[in-house]
Amino acid sequence: MNDETRWDIDPPRDEALGHLLHEGGAAMPVSAVNWSRIRREVMRRVAGQAVGGDWWEFVAGWGRVAVAASVAAMLVSVLLLWRAGSSSLEPLAAAAVPESIAIARVATDYPVETAFASLVRTEHHDEFTTWGVR
Amino acid sequence: MVSAAEGEDSPHTAPVPKPPDPDEAAAIVRVQQGHTDSFELLVERYMRGAFAVAYRLLGQRQDAEDVVQEAMLAALTNIRTFDTSRRFGPWFYRIVVTRGLNFRKSRARRQTESIDRDEFATRAPGPGVDMERAALRDAVTTALARLPERQRMVVQLYELDGFSGAEIAAMLGIPAGTVRWHLHEARRTLRGMLAQFQGVAG
Numbered sequence: 001m002n003d004e005t006r007w008d009i010d011p012p013r014d015e016a017l018g019h020l021l022h023e024g025g026a027a028m029p030v031s032a033v034n035w036s037r038i039r040r041e042v043m044r045r046v047a048g049q050a051v052g053g054d055w056w057e058f059v060a061g062w063g064r065v066a067v068a069a070s071v072a073a074m075l076v077s078v079l080l081l082w083r084a085g086s087s088s089l090e091p092l093a094a095a096a097v098p099e100s101i102a103i104a105r106v107a108t109d110y111p112v113e114t115a116f117a118s119l120v121r122t123e124h125h126d127e128f129t130t131w132g133v134r
Numbered sequence: 135m136v137s138a139a140e141g142e143d144s145p146h147t148a149p150v151p152k153p154p155d156p157d158e159a160a161a162i163v164r165v166q167q168g169h170t171d172s173f174e175l176l177v178e179r180y181m182r183g184a185f186a187v188a189y190r191l192l193g194q195r196q197d198a199e200d201v202v203q204e205a206m207l208a209a210l211t212n213i214r215t216f217d218t219s220r221r222f223g224p225w226f227y228r229i230v231v232t233r234g235l236n237f238r239k240s241r242a243r244r245q246t247e248s249i250d251r252d253e254f255a256t257r258a259p260g261p262g263v264d265m266e267r268a269a270l271r272d273a274v275t276t277a278l279a280r281l282p283e284r285q286r287m288v289v290q291l292y293e294l295d296g297f298s299g300a301e302i303a304a305m306l307g308i309p310a311g312t313v314r315w316h317l318h319e320a321r322r323t324l325r326g327m328l329a330q331f332q333g334v335a336g
Contacts, residue, residue, distance in 0.1 A: 007311035010292075010299040014321060018293040020328055023267070024274025027294055028189050035181065038199060042177050042206045046170050049210060 159218045166214050173210055176222065181206070183223065184230045186295040187305060190287050191234035192241075201237050205230040224304035231305050270331055277327040281320055288313055289320035 021027070158179065164172040184205055188198035209226050216225055278286050284306070291297045292313075299317070303310040 007314045020331055021294055025271045026274055029195050032195055038181055039177050042203050043174055045207055046173050046210055
């Protein structure tokens, strides 16, 4: 097997073929290219262009910090709630249902039957009773 | 011929330095840090190779120049993703190929005439060219046109532009062994078709 049919290494360059291709017009028009102009134009456009800087790169860069800050905030919240204790929450719950508390207080001052009858009357005191339908 | 990285004229010189060049790596790091003026080293070093690749894809000088500029700017935009422990050339030439193929697609939509006809029209011999040379040009033009595109690119990049099989493989996204097979097939075809000129066959 010669060098040209070994696929693991580059074969020697074929100078004769390269010369023919070159002479036959297959070479690049190197002399027609204004390399200085290309370099100047690229650098002019480079000067007005930022490197990278897409928004997801920015977000990805701050991602770890954001996760750490979230975990810390959660821990602090849990700690504060635990220290405040469940007893301190009761007044809040009571304040949230003042009407129920007031009814209960009034009802306990009377016999059960009286309180029940009062509640039942209240329950049926709707538009029909007003019109005498009851 | 133009070598890819150093701008040397020998077709036997590998166009891109094999290990990452320290100066080049330092320049890339500076560009990654936002010092875009350091990009000029990369422009100077790779614009000729980029032009070679783009020209082989597009067949027109002006189009190739445009693609070189677009590829340079695309490389700058994405340079933060580049790993400086690797060589810049293969990564950059892959960008050139991608941009070149996209350019060619958009150009094909704009015009109906084929790339090959365009390319060969610019190669038509002038009035001062003698008959033998004109015959050689015709023969080379015809022979290259008969090659499958991938073979044509490989043989030109290898024999005329000085790229290695591994470099061509990286830019085309195919195994190096496949590149060498394409080279072998292209050489066989060209030698057969150009046998009458200077005894190329054999």
